[in-house]
Amino acid sequence: MKKIVYDQLEETLYTETLDNGLTVTLLPKNEFHKTYALFTTNYGSIDNTFVPLGKEEMVTVPDGIAHFLEHKLFEKEDGDVFQKFGKLGASANAFTSFTRTSYLFSSTEKVKENLMTLIDFVQDPYFTEETVNKEKGIIAQEIQMYDDEPDWRLFFGLLSNLYPKHPLHIDIAGTVDSIMDITADDLYESYHTFYHPSNMNLFVVGKLDPEKMMQEIRDNQKKKQFSKPEYIVRYFPEETVEDIKAYDSISLSVNRPKSIIGVKGVKIPPTGREGLAYKTKMSVLLSLLFGPTSKNYLELYDSGLIDDSFSYDFTMERSFHFLDVGSDTKEPEKFSKTIKDLLLTAKDSHELNEEHLSLIKKKMIGQHLQSLNSLEYIANQYSQELFGEATLFDMVPIIESIQLEDIKEVAAEFMMEEHISIFTILPKGE
Structure with a gap:
């Protein structure tokens, strides 16, 4: 052992x-x-x-x-x-x-x-x-x-x-x-x-x-018998950037329109500790751009373009990774255009500065350490096999090591207009 x-x-x-x-x-x-x-x-x-x-x-x-x-x-x-x-x-x-x-x-x-x-x-x-x-x-x-x-x-x-x-x-x-x-x-x-x-x-x-x-x-x-281990062959269809559908919408029985914008990762991300670091950098980037400490968030909220349903996330698992930003919004077209512009200009955003990065890193470390008091959180995070021997217990030094140039680099690489899609739900009758 x-x-x-x-x-x-x-x-x-x-x-x-x-x-x-x-x-x-x-x-x-x-x-x-x-x-x-x-x-x-x-x-x-x-x-x-x-x-x-x-x-x-x-x-x-x-x-x-x-x-x-x-x-x-x-x-x-x-x-x-x-x-x-x-x-x-x-x-x-x-x-x-x-x-x-x-x-x-x-x-x-x-x-x-x-x-x-x-x-x-x-x-x-x-x-x-x-x-x-x-x-x-x-x-x-x-x-x-x-x-x-x-x-x-x-x-x-x-x-x-x-x-x-x-x-x-x-x-x-x-x-x-x-x-x-x-x-x-x-x-x-x-x-x-x-x-x-x-x-x-x-x-x-x-x-x-x-x-x-x-x-x-x-x-x-x-006490149990199992067959010899075999490598599992899985198949996933090949996809290209041309397969991405830029926009679609449906109508449902909702009081307010809902809109979500996503960016698809098309390059194979790193694995192991580097993979965990990459995922963390993307999460830091989104927090800088859209977190409650950002001017972007305050402007979006004060203008009424978003409400408390606003959320953002970066998902990275085997065979896919993407980010999404969504909200209930009274103006779905304006919302999606504004978010899209903020994503495409992310590497040059005024939100990406040393002071803001330091604040986000401290906040992220604090939240992470607090989450380690949850047995359920620890088990669920640890059971993901994507990062090899790197685990949630490596998160603090990974967060501490992130530099502003790292964030600008992942922003420049990831945010491509041809990788972006928007989906909207409109109230029935509109």
Whole structure:
């Protein structure tokens, strides 16, 4: 078991890759009464075209299958796993994103029993055509609920403009039509391909004894048989700048128009620590341009062009990265033009100065250190595999090292007019 000490933060990580390929990371925080565990597979909604385990031909499964699989793993022949966690005094849940699926529990008691329950139910699939068909109606209702959510439609409208070929633009849950095609065989094929221990990681944080817990996990895994690890071949369509749709809109039952502007990253970003630094620089850039300490934000707010719904974000995961800025606005055309102009002139913006950068860095470090008091935040951030050995515990020195020229450089490289798209939701009748 490898021990990694972060002296600055007074944190110690214990990590080990087991014989079957499973990566286990333990973070003792014994000042907490709670323990939080997250069991994650590097498999999400975009992974719908791949070579199945033990086969040679590429297959394409129905959209939404990763999310469907997440739902079905909780149902076993002898009952619902949620009830088992409840009897053990734990709160359990799961979620599917574009690139990963995670199963979790939090508990203040019977941690070993809950941890073994988590590992065992995820590693023991049970699907039948009858239970699969039963679930289709439940998930269809969930999809229809999101179809009626304007902010969800706004976000996926932008993704459809930026990524018209990439499966990123498809709702994580799929469509009502696509989930109707899912079979038990599809679920088993996807499960055995992506739920191999070598494609998964287990992170446990909170009140725990690392030596004892790691041995319990080793013992659990030694009792199980898995096939040999294989490299997973995934396929994503090639896209060009010409594929980006510059503008689109829809009409929904909303009181005020909604507009969002996005910039698609087209160059392959760095990985490892450099990747984490790059993502951080982009986040700093957006905070400089649009954060509450910026003159831009005050002017936008005072003019009534934005309200409290205003938000911005930079997303970077495997096979895609983009930024988005959106708000409810009474003047969607003026809003999108103003934001677009601010993005395209970002490298020369008056917001990019040493004093402002220093303020943003201090604020970001403070927020980061505060977030380390959340076991859930630590586990969710740590379970992302994009940055190799670089973790959230490397964030403070990364933030401290950022210079003004770094920000201007990423602004000049990223903000290209041909990479920009706008999506708007208008009130019905307008």
